[in-house]
Amino acid sequence: MHLEASFDLDFSLCCGQVFRWKKIGEWWYGVVGAKVFKIQQVDDDLYFQGVGEAFVKNYFGLNDDLKQISSSVDKDAYIRKALRRFEGLRIVRQDPWECLISFICATCKNIAAIELMLRKLSSSFGEKKRFDEMDFYTFPSPEKLASATIAGLKECGLGYRAKYVQATAKKIFEEKIELETFKNRPYLEARRLLVEFPGVGLKVADCALLFSLEKMESFPVDVWVKRVVLNHYADHLPGVLVKKLSTRDSLSSGEYKKINDFGRNYFGPYAGYAQEYLYHYERTEH
DNA sequence: TCCTAGCCTTTACC
């Protein structure tokens, strides 16, 4: 498929929004829903096998007008550097269920450990699929994780997250909640619903909203984004807040909301895109 | 409303 707009597959898969993609040789292999597929980019062309063109366009956000999005968040010289450095990075449209569980598991873990956890979770509780002579696993269903034991989940390395994963799976399975329907609700309302799940706070909810529920105004604040805001946007926050933030690592929910509000007000309806570029820039260039 | 301690495990770095 020939690309008509800017896209960078490597940037999009390596910027910390997805955890189960694996590069083998020239190909990226992934499992999305029940489908296993592989994809590679050569200049302005994408080659893929296992899914159709419409699926690829939807999953990788190729229908988003990236040019317009970039210019809408291009508010200052600092973010401009990040936008240039990672031109073509797109927000992937993940499966909401897998995304929510992934970020519940991600708390207080580095990326390597998160990837390991999710791989184990999938190979223990997902369904095996053969593709290119290799084994892949779908992400386990809510029903499957709801009936998993805490001990079984802990064997996947979840630690204290095991009870959250199990309880959230139970709630979704027993109450027959369709996370997809959250797309139809306004951002703040959808976030209020998400934080009712065990193990889901504001940060985890914002990640699920941005990476799977199409809320582009979501502005997740983790330690890296907090760092960016303190180092480059402190002028936009009250001095007392800046002072408090620099003496402590963790954020109270009030502090979280203040930084989150700043991001959404300053960068606008595509603040989530701004967040992802700033986040990746902070992690890789500093 | 804000703050603190505790939760578990893996990885990176000394």
Added chain:
DNA sequence: AGGTAAAGGCTAG
């Protein structure tokens, strides 16, 4: 080699 801190927070009180 073995020890220790850090790693993309949330919950209860």
